[in-house]
Structure formats: structure tokens, C-alpha cells
Amino acid sequence: MNFEEYIIKNDLGIVEKGYRFSELTTIGCGGKIKLLYTPKDLPSLIQAFCFIEENQLSFFPLGNGSNVLALDHDYDGIVIHLRKMPYSYTIEKDILDCSAFYPTSKLAYDLAFEEWGNLSFLGGIPGLLGGAIYNNSGAYKDDIKKHLIDVTYINSAGNLITIANKDCAFGYRKSIFHYIDGIIISARFSVKKEKTIEILQQRAMQRKLSQPLESKSMGSIFKNNPLIPAWKVIDALGMRGFHLDDAAVSAKHANFIINTGKAKSNDILRLIELIQRRSSLEFGIQLTYEITIV
Template sequence: METLARKLKASDVGIVKQHEPLANHTTMKIGGPAELFVEPKDIEAVKRMMEIVKETGVPWRVIGRGSNLLVKDKGVKGIVIKLEKGTDHLEVDGETVRVGGGYSLIKLVTLLSRQGLSGLEFAGGIPGSVGGAVYMNAGAHGSDMSKILKRAHILFHNGEMKWLTNEEMQFSYRTSILQNEQAVVLEAEIELKKGDRDTIVAEMQKNKDYRRETQPWNYPCCGSVFRNPLPNHAGALIEKAGLKGHQIGGAQISEMHANFIVNTGNATAKNVLDLIAFIKSTIVKKYNVELKTEVEIIGE
């Protein structure tokens, strides 16, 4: 890994660190170290880096702003690539928006709403990056990324770079084709509609306020832990089972929203995983409903 780190530094790809604690890069503030951590300085640097990585055969994975992520306590072997600064460019051309995968979703929603562009109001207050939102088909309030994405610029594991259309992304509830591919969302092109600025901003703000009032972002957390087993809602089932406030170590089922697990200060990934397992077994026993995690779990 030393040799690879030296090669990457020599090719000027951006920030390169060994044994970087991933707790510093997730909203849950939990996670062991990345064997090698790279934050590319731009899309060209991503390409250069992938050419070098491909030759070595070292495993790699990508994170965005770490808002939908739980990293295990022993960390991640291989390379963790963080797309943030350097891949956060933005171009607005009428109703078409081209945006880098590392761009903050909250920032994008706020900016475009103020420009009188409608279609992203549902994402008011959703943390994380544009790339992560496309990858997971993030959504709320009856809409999601699949409704506005025109195409996505993807870097595949074999080094191929390709624009995938909305149809080729194979979107469904909180998923896309990228769950089955090792790939990076470099950019997204979205199609919005011009509308009344004040109405759009008010809708975006309402969604943002709702999130703030109903979700416990005053504690480190990773957002919704479970997918909704429609027509049921995960939070409602967990609350009905009387699990709100249940705690294992430093990990607690939020008193505010039962589909959130919060880090009360010293939680380990093991605490969170044990709590997830406890919730799942309780809900199966009580309601014969199997909950599936929405949060992505990585590492060892």
C-alpha cells in the first residue's frame, strides 16, 4: 500500500492518506480506518487514479458525504475514494442542470429553488452528495431522483466511462443499477421546470423544516436505517413495538423518530449492528415483517 500511496501522490491526484479514520467522514461519526484514503481534486484526477488502481488490483470503493453509511469498527481494506471537493462543479443551462457527484444535495436544492427551478423541492434537507442521491435513488414526499434525472456520468470498475440514461439506471425504490455494479457517479444531468420562485422556495423550506422537526440530526446519525416495507412504514412499526429509546452501548433508537439510530457519544459500529439485529428480530416476531436496511454497511 506504501508503493501505491507514493504512486498516487506522484501523479498528483489530490489528497492521499494512509490509515485515515472514517469516523471523520461519516455523519454517524463511527468507523475504523481506510487502509488508503483518496480525495481526488477533479474528474481528470479520478481517471488518473483509476488507471493506477486498476493495474494493482487493489479493491476500492467510493463514499460521498457519509450520510447514509455505517463503517465497521475494523475499517475498510483497500482504497476508499471520497468524492467531495473537486467533483462539486455546477452548470445551469435553462432548465437543465449538470452537477458533479460531490456536490452537496442540500446546497443544490437551496440554490436551484432560489433560481425558480422546480423538481428538487422533495430533497429539501436531505443530507449527502448528489452522487450518493443518484446511487440510492434518494427520495421523500412522494418523489425521488428518478423523476428528475436525465442521465448520469458513470465510471465503471474496468475504467470505462459512460453516460447512462434514466432508463439504463434501472431505478426502483431506493435502488439503482449501481447497487449491482462497482461504479462511481461522477456527474448527474437533471431536468427541472421553471416556476414561481416564492412557491418553490416555500415548498423546499417546508420539507426542510419538516425534516428538522421530525428527525434527530442534533445527534450523529446516518438517516433512515430501514427501507419502508410498504404499505407499512419502518418507523411506525418500530414505535408500535415500543422500541423507541432502546439502547445498546452508545447506540440508541431515537426518541424522536424510530427509524433513526443515534450515536449518543461513544457508539461503536458493533453497537449499531447489534441494535439493527435486535430491531429486525423484534419486528419479525411481532408483525411478521422483515425489515431491510437502507443504510449502506461497509468494512470488516
Template structure:
């Protein structure tokens, strides 16, 4: 790995870190070390990184702001490519927005609302990156990324870069084609918004932010919604009705505030969280005959 790290540094791909704890890069503050973490300084940096990693036949994983991740206590094997600074460019022309995958989604929503652009109000308070939002079709308040994205620039596993249209991204509830059928890294996205009344749009953004603050435990380390909603039911309601709010295993606790959130009380391990997830699944299956599926992405050794 030392030789690989040296090659990456020589190629000037961006920041190269060895044995970097993923707990520093996830909103749950959980996760062991990455053998190597690369924070690319540009799209070209991502391309060079992937080229070198594939040449060396080493595993790679891409992450964003770490808000929908549970990383193993043993960390992640190979190279972790973190999209952030260097891929946070933004260009706005009328109602068309072209934005880098590393750009903060909530920051983007707030900025565009101040310009009177409507369509991204649902993202008020979603603490992820644009790339992650495209990858998982992030959404809230009866809307999601599929409603506003026209196309995304994606680097596929073989290193080729393609623009995929909204249709080609095959969005559905919290999923896209990038998760399984065509794995790849989102580099940037093009959005089409609508002109609206600046004060009205900004008011909706603030309302959505306030709602999240009042109903979700973002003042504690957490990863966001743990389970997908088994529609027409809602995961949080099922957990609450089952009497599981406040249930704790190790340092991982089901939030008293929202049943679909697990918080790190300060000492939680990934194993604590996984045990709690398994317990919730079992109880909901036994009580309601409903199979729960995780929305949070579980990665690592």
C-alpha cells in the same frame, strides 16, 4: 500500501491520506481507518486513481458525504475514494442542470429553488451528495431522483466512463443499477427541472427542511433512515408500535424522535449499531411477521 500511496501522490490525483479514520467522514461519526483515502481533485483524478488501484490489484470503495453509511470499526481495506471538493462543479442553463457528484444535495436544492427551478424540493434537508443520491435513488415527500435525472456520467469497474440514461440506471425504491448489476462511481449528473414561482418553490424547500428538523434527530450523529420502508407499512411506525423507541445498546440508541433513526450518543461503535439493527429485525419479525431490510449501506472489514 506506502508504495501505493506514493504512486498516487506522484500521479497528482488529489489529496492522499493514510490510515484516515472514516469516523471523520460519516454523519454517524463511526468507522475505523481506511488504508488509503483519496479525495480526487477532478474527474481525471478519479480515473487515474482507479487505474493505479486496479494495476496494483487493490480493493477500492467510493463514498460521498457519508450520510447513508455505517463503516466497520475495523475500517475499510484498500483505497477509499471520497468524492467531494474537485467534483462539485455546477452549470445551470434554463431548466437543464449539470452537476458534479461531490456537490451537496441540500445546497443544490436550495440554490435552484432561489432561481425558481422546481423538481428538487423533495431534497430539502437530505444531507448527502449528488452522486450518493443518484446511486441510491434518494427521495422523500413522494418524489425521488428518478423523477428529475436524465442521465449520469459513471465510471464503471473496468475504468470505462459512460453516460447512462434514466432508463439504463434502472431506478426503483432506493436502488439503482449501480448498486449490484453495474457497480460504478457516479461522476456527474444531468437533471431536467421545471420553471416555477421562485417564492413558492423556496417555501416548499423550507417547509421540507423544517419538517426534517422537527421530526428527525439530525442534531445527533446519525446515518439517516436505517431501514427501507416495508410498504405499505413504514419502518418508523413499526419500530414505534413495537415499543422500541429509546432502546439502547452500548452507545447506539433508537431515536426518541423517529423510530427509523439510530443515533450515536457519543460512544457508539459500529458493532453497537449492528447489534441494535439485529434486535429491531428480530422484534419486528416476531411481532408483525415483517422482514426488515436496511437502507443504510454497511461497509468495511
């Protein structure tokens, strides 16, 4: 029995053909997906994931696609689309237990409305919490690692595994999940009572003024070098606003690459590589990207 038949027979969600990554990623690029699987709920996801692993099928977990650059050629595997999964959280004794499918920015606001404030740095970060944990997302000198207690994920045998923060190998936009075949399903965080609604609102204004939120992008492309932020390097190269066909360095924020029309992933990659080459040749600075390429 193939994957599609298995999902239908066991009523585990929806399998669709004909979708493209360009429709499911915020940069709006990427080729055709062989099978797009949208799980019905968590038990369905676990059962489907076991089938995928048992049959050694290629898969890619996709949240909101805010940090993914999918190549232009067809993806010959299963994209597990997590954006429609049910989500919720509970708080008990200053511990937040939250589903990984919770929209990250919404979580910051929902918590702030209940006056839980220390995760307010997540406000304005697009995507789902699982993607934020995967990349140890952060902003305003704060990140996931500083607040997370533990993470639960489905491993390749279909078991639910919980790992403590210290075992997550968190670093600057990285975690152990870059190396694990698994799907993050929930996490626990320490939360603190703080009034942060006003801070969230101010930061939302700042983001609107300083980031090209009206354009298709993946957020910041390059990691900041400890000595100099990536946007300063790109500015010093004179590349703010630089176009390569429909791929462009944003005029608003030099570390954002935007798709101004019908850019292909290859155009975005060419621009990324050009910036890397020039930064290395002219300043001896190696810029590494923080996005996932699939």
C-alpha cells in the same frame, strides 16, 4: 509502484493514513482506513481509478458518509473521498447538467433561488448528489428517478459511460450502481420553473422538528414496508428511545438510530438486528435496511 507513490509522482491529489471511518461518517462509527485518497480534480480521479482497477486494489467511494455504516475492523483498501472534489452545474433549455460532487441539499436551494423548483425534494437530504443517485434518494413521495435523464460514471476501464434513466434499474433506495464497479461523476435532470423557496423553508422546519438532526445518525435505517412505515413498526414494538449501550432508537423519530456517545458499529448493528428479529417474530414483517455497510 504502489498507489501512494503513483499518486504523489503524478500529482493526483492527497493520500493519507490514520483516518478512521468514524471521522468521515455522520453516524461517527467505523474502523481505521488503510489509505484515504482525496483526488485533486476529475482528471486525477479518472487516472487514479484506472490505476486502482488495473492493479485490482480494493476501494470504496465515499461522499459525505451520510448513509454508510463502516464496520469496526480496519478497512484494508483505499477510500476515495469525494467530498472535496470541485463541483458545478449548468442549465440549458430546461436541462440541468450537474456534477455528482455537488452537495445535494445545497443544489436544491441553489436551484430554488433561480426558481428552478422540481428538485426541491432534495432540500435537507445530507450528502452529495452521487450518493443520492446511488440510492435513488427521495423524500415527500418524490425521488431522483422521476427527474433524472442520464448519469455519467467512470467504469472499471477508466472510460466515461453515460447511461439513460431506464437503464439505471432505479427502485426504492436502489440503482444499478449497487452492482457496478464505478464512480458516478455527473448527471442530467429535467428541471422546471417553479417557486419553491418557501416550501423548502417549511420543510427544513419540519425536518428539524421531526428528525434528530442534532444527533449522529444515517437518516432512516429501514425501508418502509408498502403497508406500514418502518417507524410505526418500531413504535409498535415499544422501541422508541430504546438504548443498547450508546446505540439508541431516536425518541424523536423511531426509524432513526443515533450514536449517543461512543457507539461502535457493532452496537448499531446489534440494535438493527434486534429490531429486525422482533419485527419478524412479533408482526411477521421483515425490515430491510437502506444504508450501505462496508
